[in-house]
Amino acid sequence: MGKKKTAFVCSDCGAEFARWQGQCSECKAWNTVTEFRVPSVKAAPRSAGTTGYAGVVEAKIQTLDEVNLESLPRFSTGFKEFDRVLGGGVVPGSAILIGGEPGAGKSTLLLQTMCLLAQSMPTLYVTGEESLQQVAMRAKRLGLPTDKLKTLAETNVETICQLALREKPAIMVIDSIQVMHMTDVQSAPGSVSQVRESAAYLTRFAKQNQVAIVMVGHVTKDGTLAGPKVLEHCIDCSILLEGSSDSRFRTLRGNKNRFGAVNELGVFAMTGQGLKEVSNPSAIFLNRGEEQTPGSLVMVIWEGTRPLLVEVQALVDYSQLANPRRVTVGLEQNRLAMLLAVLHRHGGLQVADQDVFVNVVGGVKVNETSADLALITALVSSFKNYALDKQLVVFGEVGLGGEIRPVPSGQERLREAAKHGFKRAIVPVANKPKEVIEGMEVIGVSSLSDALQALF
Template sequence: MAKNKTSYVCTECGADYSRWLGQCNECKSWNTISEFRQPKVSNNQQRYAGYAGYTEAKVQTLDTIDLADLPRFSSGFTEFDRVLGGGIVPGSAILIGGEPGAGKSTLLLQTMCVLSAQMSALYVTGEESLQQVAMRAKRLGLKAEQLKLLSETSVENICHVAEKEQPKIMVIDSIQVMHMADIQSAPGSVSQVREAAAFLTRFAKQNHVAMIIVGHVTKDGALAGPKVLEHCIDCSIMLEGSTDSRYRTLRGNKNRFGAVNELGVFAMTGTGLKEVKNPSAIFLTRSEEQTPGSIVMVLWEGTRPLLVEIQALVDHSALGNPRRIAVGAEQNRLAMLLAILNRHGGLQMNDQDVYVNVVGGVKVSETSVDLALMLALVSSFRDKALPQDLVVFGEVGLSGEIRPVPSGQERINEAAKHGFKRAIVPHANKPKDAIDGMEVIGVKKISDALEVI
């Protein structure tokens, strides 16, 4: 028998090292390198597998592969299907993470109860007992007569039971408590999570079983465990939302079968998660009184527009170093926009504290927020309220120009559906044909946008 091979793996980026280091050379993170012991491998296993029942794989050309054998099936939630790219693909491995109490187990239990009426479904729980899962299903009023439950933490035993039951979809809750007998480390360690996820993913591919794996998150909000965990699965989804808010957002970070950054919105109720058909309505709950520093922008999340209110507060600073705080937006981009306002707009906020908040807990990462954020800062700085029927979007360049953004026509149409009468957009995004009931103003520079407001 060969000796155990020991390597050291960074839990943040997945880099391998031959010895322990205090800092990872790849991602520059401190104290993230953990010991990883690979299982013993015999000399016979290292040899060519043709002597032990080896079957030669068949080589096919790309155009001869039949896609009809893998039709998608619905999860029962339109918002869930949207994030997955149109439904669940058989044989895919889906990783879903989120904060404790976000509703991961609730969402999956509701999904499995719906799918169990159409196909064979297996729910594997490693953190809760069968009685606890049954109590939750009863409290939510779910029809769970045909859903099969298994309380097990051994990956080998789970796959052995799955071979007998032949489910079409499985849920593993969660990967941090699963363990394999060949790995000599505690459950939740780098080696256990890495090998267990790889084994389950391989089982899903070979048996055409849709595998949904639940993963914990760290205090920073990232998925716990080695970074290679996200590489071996097909789809990575994060369920976000604070415990004091009734709304949850389901966002896709990686998807081999659909678009990335799709957004699904759910509402937590006494009977479980309910999907929100019109997310823009819940993010536009504004007061009737006009307030300075508040404006509505149009985001593009995946394949649909989303209207969100952004607020800015500019106040005189009593500190030598003024504060720059952004909640839901990038803080570096806020500093850049303040510099552009100073250079091309003639507004100096060097002695002002600046606070920015995106209403509803939405995190904005695209550049179309630039113009709306800039006008909100000017509105708060001048203490003049903007019209409530105004919607704004556009990217701002370092030279003060307003750049176009993708899907401008769809953004304007979505704003018109919600009753907005005026829109300030990049000149290149201004539609050629007039829109009934809406005045669309195209601007080319920062000075043009400041003159309009």
Template sequence: MGKKKTAFVCSDCGAEFARWQGQCSECKAWNTITEFRVPSVKAAPRAGTMAGYAGVVEAKVQTLDEVNLESLPRFTTGFKEFDRVLGGGVVPGSAILIGGEPGAGKSTLLLQTMCLLAETMSTLYVTGEESLQQVAMRAKRLSLPTNKLRTLAETNVESICQLALREKPAIMVIDSIQVMHMSDVQSAPGSVSQVRESAAYLTRFAKQNQVAIIMVGHVTKDGSLAGPKVLEHCIDCSILLEGSSDSRFRTLRGNKNRFGAVNELGVFAMTGQGLKEVSNPSAIFLNRGEEQTPGSLVMVIWEGTRPLLVEVQALVDYSQLANPRRVTVGLEQNRLAMLLAVLHRHGGLQVADQDVFVNVVGGVKVSETSADLASIAALVSSFKNHALERQMVVFGEVGLGGEIRPVPSGQERLREAAKHGFKRAIVPIANKPKDAIEGMEVVAVASLSDALEALF
């Protein structure tokens, strides 16, 4: 027997090394390099003997217009919000990875989805972390139909795929990829090599047999998906189910999607009967009190393919500390520091001796720059103790020179705000609509000074 080859792989970036070392020279992370065994590969036959070689299928070169797309129609999951994040439904033969914090509702959502799909197609739910009795108890507690969903308790990937070949399911759930293992990989389940090889094996099986596979993934303490980075590269769609333990709402966000828009957002509510989809998320995030308070303002952000109205709150108060605090929840903290500098330079407002707190209501995480102008307006409102108009929305990017830059899909944002009854909008001058929007006054501003004058 030949000597077994081994490789050393970084679990964060997937870089390979010839020997073990403490720090990864690619991503600079410490203690992330682990050893795994490289499976032996049989020598490929010569070109002259390729046609007669058993198991080798000659590939066919085609142009894109010759590829038949009608044989791969999407099918719905039964949840419109789930379909939205997936890009319109599940594509046969796709590999989907869904992650989230413990208790976020990953298994609950997938069990609800599989029980609904089992009514119309062949399904297989594979659990490696729970017994079949535990899965059945959860389904009974959620009052789900259980007479057609087929389940399996197994952690060996080869055995699962062999059974799936006989059962021929249209969609299969693997819960979870971190407990799966392969017989020829000499390491513990959950290690870099096991997760990497198991995910690659399942992805190949999905492509070859046109079976949609949904894999559940654990997350690390910083919220990212656990396992090697190649895990996210080999799958088609990566989804994260987010939600704090003290909130009844869960957000399903797409981080990678080969079949649809990235950063698409779906909203669910956790109830006693499982997860219920929220068809109008803006109405939830705008559940404000009757009296308008200083530092509170509504902004319109863009999530995936739709606008979303959320409330941003700011509190500016005199600090007793030598270094005043800058705290953000739902916004990037470095972005807040930049906005405070722009506000001082071009708005004439000094908050160096003030504690500044900014919060996006509802647990939404805002990553786009359209929240800049709304954040500054909320900060000035709190600092001056001046409440803004209740029926007003604000959006726009603020540049370092104090200019108000346009944001994408401004017309759609304004229509969404008008639909929810807002009467006034402060927007960048480049986002001013050509046609007037019924029932809404649109004020276009070009600089930060113009915006502050229109607001106060």
């Protein structure tokens, strides 16, 4: 056996160091450098009369138009929302990583998907955290067809791939990558080296045999995927299943996708029969009360390739503290601080002695700037204790100079709002449609003062 090489690897960014250190000098994270041991690999002997290594097949160089794309048709998972996040379905030979909080429904969603796919193609469900009896009990409780789904309880990656070569599944689930291990890697399952080598081995197996592999990944306490950062680099698609334990809705969001658009959003409802897809997410996020209250407003955000109507709520109240609180749920807190400064400078509203609480209803996380104007409108509505029109929708980006900037896909946002019965819209003047939208009054504004004057 060759001498083993010892290195130290950062679990966040994957940087390697010759010795252990408390802080990673690349990503500046603390206590993320762990020991990584790999056996040295001997060079392959050269064959006589050749310049290459023995046993290596010469690669073929070809142009992109010569690549045959018809041999890799996508296939559906059986869930339209799941297919949307994946970019239209599962690509053969792709490596997909799905993560989420414990109890979010990762194993439930994949078990439902695999039971449906098993009726039309060969599948293999590999469980390393649960016994086969536990998986069978869950499938029976959900009322799923279990007669054709093949299952395996194993944690050794080499053994799994050998059995998969014999069974030849079209899609395989690994639940989860953190409990898998390889024989040659001398460390415990879940360590940086085991996760990295196991994921790389499974990804190579997927590419060489045209098997779609879905790996379940754990998350850390701050919501990011556990393991080395190289884990997210080597896979083709990274998905997060989000949702609090007290909410019956789950959102499936794509963070990386080599075969489709990123930031696509799929919405599911957790029921007694498993996860059920929600075909019209705007309807569930607009479940509002009969009486309109100050600080409540509907905005139109863009998720992936479709508009989504969500309600934003703001509460501005006098603070008893020396440092008033700024609390946001579903929005970036630094964005709120910036908009409060813009509101003071260009809107003439002083809230330095007020507590400000902002919430996006339904557990949706808003990352785009089109929510700026709606957020400022909700803040002013709460501060003035003035209830806005229930049939009003607002969107637009607010600049530091108080100008209202246009946002992408303004026409599609307005049509989505009109489809749900909204009669009035305050939008950037550049997003005002040239053609009249039937049943909707669209007001274009160019500055924050114009927007506040039109609203209040």
